[in-house]
Amino acid sequence: MVEDIIIDVVGSFSDGKTTLVRALTSESTLRHSEERKRGITIRLGYAHFMLYKCVKCASFSRNSKCEVCGGEAIEQRRVSIIDSPGHKTLMTIMLSGAALASGAILVIAANQKCPQPQTLEHLETLKIMGVKNLVVAQTKVDVIGKERAKENKAEIEAFMKSNGFEGIKIIPVFSIHDVNIVELLQEVGRFSAPKASSKEELSFLVVRSFDVNKPGTPIKELGGGVLGGALKNGGLKVGDKITIYPGVFLRNVWEPLKTKVVQIQSEFGSEKEIHGGLTVGVKTSLDPSITRRDGLAGSLATFADKPPILKSKINIMYSSLTEREKTMFKKPLQKNEIVLINVLASKVLGTVFSVSGDKVAIIMNNNAQIPCYNGDKAVISRKLDNVWVLSGSGLIYD
Numbered sequence: 001m002v003e004d005i006i007i008d009v010v011g012s013f014s015d016g017k018t019t020l021v022r023a024l025t026s027e028s029t030l031r032h033s034e035e036r037k038r039g040i041t042i043r044l045g046y047a048h049f050m051l052y053k054c055v056k057c058a059s060f061s062r063n064s065k066c067e068v069c070g071g072e073a074i075e076q077r078r079v080s081i082i083d084s085p086g087h088k089t090l091m092t093i094m095l096s097g098a099a100l101a102s103g104a105i106l107v108i109a110a111n112q113k114c115p116q117p118q119t120l121e122h123l124e125t126l127k128i129m130g131v132k133n134l135v136v137a138q139t140k141v142d143v144i145g146k147e148r149a150k151e152n153k154a155e156i157e158a159f160m161k162s163n164g165f166e167g168i169k170i171i172p173v174f175s176i177h178d179v180n181i182v183e184l185l186q187e188v189g190r191f192s193a194p195k196a197s198s199k200e201e202l203s204f205l206v207v208r209s210f211d212v213n214k215p216g217t218p219i220k221e222l223g224g225g226v227l228g229g230a231l232k233n234g235g236l237k238v239g240d241k242i243t244i245y246p247g248v249f250l251r252n253v254w255e256p257l258k259t260k261v262v263q264i265q266s267e268f269g270s271e272k273e274i275h276g277g278l279t280v281g282v283k284t285s286l287d288p289s290i291t292r293r294d295g296l297a298g299s300l301a302t303f304a305d306k307p308p309i310l311k312s313k314i315n316i317m318y319s320s321l322t323e324r325e326k327t328m329f330k331k332p333l334q335k336n337e338i339v340l341i342n343v344l345a346s347k348v349l350g351t352v353f354s355v356s357g358d359k360v361a362i363i364m365n366n367n368a369q370i371p372c373y374n375g376d377k378a379v380i381s382r383k384l385d386n387v388w389v390l391s392g393s394g395l396i397y398d
Contacts, residue, residue, distance in 0.1 A: 003077040003193040004277025006230060008097050010084045010126065011107030012118035016139035016175060018045065020107055021083045023175040024062075024184075025049045044097045044207060045083030046279055048267035051076050051189055059182075060189030067182045077193060078268055080230075080279040084122070095342040095379055095390075096207045096298075098125050100230040100279065103133030103191040105184070109140040110148065110172070114155040121390050123163055124321060128379055128393045133191035134165060137184055138172040194276050202234035203308075204282070204301035205345035206244070211292035212283075224262055225291025227282040227301065229345060236282070237273035238264055243304045244286075244296060245371035254310065254369050257296075259284040298346040300371040308371040311364070313353065314341070316378050316394030318360040328384060329391065333360060340388045342379040343396070346370045360394065374398050 009017045021027070025047040052061045056071035066073045082101060084094040098104075104126050108114050115123075126134065136156060141149050153170055160168050169187050173180045208228035227244075236242075240261045247256040263283035264271040274280055282301075290296065300308055318333065325332055333339070337352045341362060348370055350362040362380075364370065376396050381388040 002075050004080070004275075005077055005103060005191060005193045006080045006082060006101045006277060006279060007188060007191070008082045008084055008101035008104045008126075008131070009107060010094065010098070010104055010122040012109070012116040012122070013085075015107045015109040015116075015119075016137075017107045018083055019175045020105070020137055020139060020173065021045070021047050021081055023173075023178055023181050025081060044085075044093060046267065047081040047083065049079050049081070050268075051079050051185065053189065060185045061182065062185065067185075076189065078266075078278065079188065080267060080277070082279065094122060095125060096345055096347065098129045098131065099205060099232075099342070099344055100207065101129075101131055102194045102277065103188070104131050104135075105188070106134060106136045107139055108136055108152075108156055110138050110152040111140045111144050114152060115159045119159075120163075123160075123165075124390060125379070127163065128377065134168055135184065135187035136160065136168055136170040138170055139175065141172045142174045142177075202236060202242070202301070202303050202306065203232040203344070204234075204236060204242070205229045205232050206296050206299040206301060207345050209291035209294050209296040209299075210281070211288035213288055222288060224259070224284045225286035225288040225296070227284060227291065227296060227299075228279070229282075230279050231274060231276040232344065233276075235273060235275040236261060236264065238262070241304065242284075242301045243307065244299050244301045245308055246299070246310055246369040248290065249367065252367070254367075256307075257286060257290070258304065259286045298348075300344055300346075308373055310369045310371055311396075312367070312369050313361060313363045314343070314350075314370065314372075314378060314396050315359065315361050315398070316380075316396055318355075318358050318380070318392055318394040320392035321390065324389075324391065328389065329382060333380070333382070333391070338365070338383065339391075340381040340383075341370070342381070343370050343372045343376055346372070358394075372396060 027047040052073035053076040054066035054073045057069045059068035061067040082097040084097040206227045206229045210226040244257040246254040265281045266278045341350050348368045349365040353361040353363045379393045382391040
């Protein structure tokens with residue numbers, strides 16, 4: 001049976017993530033006009049490839065002819081790639097991608113000292129999210145000498161060990177010329193894929209939403225709005241009736257949106273049913289004006305009889321990143337401080353209502369509500385020099 005898995009490619013700004021993704025998938029994730037102009041990832045980028053396993057030598061390859069021994073290889077798993085932005089001002093977007101992933105490739109450039117600030121922040125995010133499937137791709141080894149490459153590898157090893165990831169494989173790659181990409185594939189092939197959960201537990205995280213109709217399309221030919229994201233729990237099939245939370249804000253009240261799944265499209269084609277491990281677009285019967293320009297990004301879709309809790313105030317058992325709190329913020333989380341909260345796919349501003357030991361209460365700003373469940377993880381960012389910086393996390397309790 002072919003497995004599905006979502007891999008997040010993370011790392012600091014300009015360390016070579018998008019070039020590596022292109023080597024793995026033959027696709028560029030720079031699709032937005034501003035991304036192409038500036039040559040950087042601004043939104044979450046998506047790509048995919050099929051991973052094959054050799055019948056003869058059991059190696060993993062990108063096609064049905066083994067790239068190691070030349071033998072016959074059969075389809076093993078479908079891999080959805082998320083290319084997360086590395087710039088410090090886009091950290092909250094990276095958090096949305098990490099919420100979907102079952103594994104990660106941490107990209108670290110050899111031509112600068114490790115770790116860079118965003119390298120550390122991305123690794124801390126993976127730890128918070130509980131991502132254990134991990135491999136390091138050491139990029140830009142082609143622009144430095146042999147001795148510096150060895151020094152950089154030692155830096156990476158020390159960095160990973162100090163963060164609880166001792167023994168993680170570090171693979172030097174030269175992405176443009178496809179050097180050691182096959183070696184990287186072997187590690188991705190060993191990642192454990194997510195197990196399908198009960199269909200009744202549906203949680204679909206919406207990280208993007210679209211209106212795919214072209215301007216001037218006749219009203220009778222308009223297609224419904226599209227939700228982009230992935231399953232956290234459960235299964236979804238064409239024809240299912242789902243409810244989207246928190247929905248739309250009308251007359252000072254949040255109204256959940258009820259709709260029907262018209263089509264499910266992954267990077268591999270049309271899907272009749274999904275059970276996690278793929279990033280997909282779910283076409284619905286919603287008015288496309290609601291989904292245009294990421295209008296429903298951050299939402300949670302479930303079955304009507306299994307609604308989430310809508311919270312305008314959350315209580316969390318908060319655990320700060322202690323060293324960061326001491327060296328960067330200079331003081332612990334404060335009452336009345338404005339913070340940015342990431343829960344599942346949601347990204348909401350809030351105000352600290354109270355701090356008592358490790359118990360923190362936060363009220364959402366601007367009538368916002370977060371759809372979630374008790375026990376979900378809230379990631380907290382604090383503002384530093386006008387930039388949101390990861391500060392800690394905690395489990396939500398009632």
